Amino acid sequence: MALHLDHVHARSGTFELTADLTVETGQRVAIIGASGSGKSTLLDVIAGFLVPLSGTVRWDAEDITRRSPSNRPISILFQDTNLFPHLTIAQNLALALNPMTGRLRPGNKERIDADLTRVGLSGFADRRLSEMSGGQQSRAALARVLVQARPVLLLDEPFAALGPALKDEMLDLVAEVAEAESLTVLLVSHDPKDARRFARQSILVEAGQVSPPQDTQALLEDPPPALRAYLGGG
Numbered sequence: 001m002a003l004h005l006d007h008v009h010a011r012s013g014t015f016e017l018t019a020d021l022t023v024e025t026g027q028r029v030a031i032i033g034a035s036g037s038g039k040s041t042l043l044d045v046i047a048g049f050l051v052p053l054s055g056t057v058r059w060d061a062e063d064i065t066r067r068s069p070s071n072r073p074i075s076i077l078f079q080d081t082n083l084f085p086h087l088t089i090a091q092n093l094a095l096a097l098n099p100m101t102g103r104l105r106p107g108n109k110e111r112i113d114a115d116l117t118r119v120g121l122s123g124f125a126d127r128r129l130s131e132m133s134g135g136q137q138s139r140a141a142l143a144r145v146l147v148q149a150r151p152v153l154l155l156d157e158p159f160a161a162l163g164p165a166l167k168d169e170m171l172d173l174v175a176e177v178a179e180a181e182s183l184t185v186l187l188v189s190h191d192p193k194d195a196r197r198f199a200r201q202s203i204l205v206e207a208g209q210v211s212p213p214q215d216t217q218a219l220l221e222d223p224p225p226a227l228r229a230y231l232g233g234g
């Protein structure tokens, strides 16, 4: 299994993006590029918020190019956690599972409890989000994407508001969970330390041109000029 972008050409306003690449199942990949290079636009194409003008997005043999975001094998974690502060964690996760009703179906409660345990929040099910710390809210947001049980996880700077130690802890937790569930993960981050920590391979985005995954260490040691300037490497 793999996520494929075959000869994708997309346009958002006047901005153009091209991508031709494969991310293998279970791979963790960082998306690196200067500000405005097209990292979020790339995630939009994969997630289904932006339909390309040409080319194909495939999950293995399945063409998902025109599928709505909610019908893709993909979940997304943004910095805005998508959680309702006045609801409990359990209520939030129930809504993630059954968006129309928020009611639990048979088996849902067990799934929620298992995912809360997995992210270190066992016993927190009835706690309101507004009564939790930033780190705990990040864990709850991760549990929210885990209950959806989709094989591809997109992360767009999800832990940028946390301090460095907490951010590292969350990245390690995502890596651990991704490993256990064989998730394919794409992480947009502005911090090269995150890419080094999280992803052996990275996708470089330069002025709308997306390169296939390459070795993170090698890319960051010898970045192309635009990326070097952005990273502040002189």
Ligand SMILES: Nc1ncnc2c1ncn2[C@@H]1O[C@H](COP(=O)(O)OP(=O)(O)OP(=O)(O)O)[C@@H](O)[C@H]1O
Binding pocket: 012, 013, 014, 015, 033, 034, 035, 036, 037, 038, 039, 040, 041, 042
């Ligand atoms: N609807 C639009 N009309 C015109 N330009 C757009 C539109 N949407 C996005 N852009 C431009 O597309 C480019 C890519 O934006 P994108 O958000 O993908 O970049 P990014 O690499 O994620 O940037 P950052 O690191 O700053 O978040 C930017 O120059 C942005 O201004």
